[in-house]
Amino acid sequence: MVFTVDKGSPVTLFEQLHSQAISKIESGELIAGTKLPTVRQLATDLEVAPYTVARLYRALEADGFVETLGRNGTVVKARSGTSAELLQVSATEYAARARDLGIEPATALEFVRTALGVD
Template sequence: MITLDPRSPTPPFEQLRGQLAGQVRGGVLAAGHRLPTVRRLAEDLGIAPNTVARAYRELEAEGLIETRGRNGTVVRAQGADPEVAAQQAACVYAERVKDLGVDPADALRFVRAALGS
């Protein structure tokens, strides 16, 4: 959840950028997580779309998110190459089981069985 303090001396775009960066680095927003559109997030937070766009641009420059055109803006995988590949594979799997309507608990059970743990 993002909250902006209008009385803060920190500009809104920086508050937004900082909170999103913290959520990405802290694992709250996982690799592949789709962020709201600029317009939607601006509307939800009651700020100008350019404010959200600037925060997204800075996060993209930091390598934390990426814009995929019509596919939206998503959290980039972080870490070493094997970890990045595993995060990407997890995202593909998660999207597929959502599309199939599989219960998340069952999806995790399938992964644990596949890993032999």
């Protein structure tokens, strides 16, 4: 997941991250079930204060875009329970399981194609 900040921008770091996160969720770039980096990790990656990332996650949760699962982290939330969003959650779980089992992405995708009955 790629977030960027422009420290020279007149737009605050929080606002930059907030708009990027919402845009990525609404566009489907971040799908339901996607686990976000820890506050500390994202703050370190972006070289911003952990408070900025914590504030971002709180705002996204208040707006219904993510949910915090305590020690299990913060994940993108299925917002309206549509079929597509529910399938995104399943796809995220499937991808995680494939990685855990050491299955190559091409093989995991082939399994899905076979299950869907497409070439």
